[in-house]
Amino acid sequence: EDQVTQSPEALRLQEGESSSLNCSYTVSGLRGLFWYRQDPGKGPEFLFTLYSAGEEKEKERLKATLTKKESFLHITAPKPEDSATYLCAVQESTGGFKTIFGAGTRLFVKA
């Protein structure tokens, strides 16, 4: 069964304390992996799409990387405004339009 598992469930950081979020996936063939940011009570905001192992993408303090079994979202010198839930999702190569989402990692950054 296709699965997406995110860890940790919650992460508390001090401002400036860099860390990484993990997304492990199990699919028969990966067509794309997505990272979203979601603020409380709002819809997810698109961050990155990764297509193949070894690919990396960056946006401000965020950097997403992809291997054959997992993806990492690295947060460098986070600020309180980076506090949010980060969602990972995958599309499987034979899955048509279906996108499988993980439960998310809630990030809290304290000033």
Next chain:
Amino acid sequence: SQTIHQWPATLVQPVGSPLSLECTVEGTSNPNLYWYRQAAGRGLQLLFYSVGIGQISSEVPQNLSASRPQDRQFILSSKKLLLSDSGFYLCAWSVRIGRAEYSTDTQYFGPGTRLTVL
């Protein structure tokens, strides 16, 4: 640029009442449209998707239905709400370029509707 709208933002309905949530997209043509439900602490669950007017596919059996009367309008409905229908409902759009097996379907989400069934 593309914009996606959902309304209402919040809704409180009694059990057994009907439901209609609306989603519209601006700035793009012939989008793929999706309805998701998000339960607290759980991942998004795909409910319906549509690749064109009148074309609806259901991912899970449930008390809900969807319709696409216009190219950029997607409606989620129910004839009789259940307590278990409570949740955060999200509409999303995407544009797929090329054949399905060769392209990746990046989805962009609306602001969501918080539904509480009492």
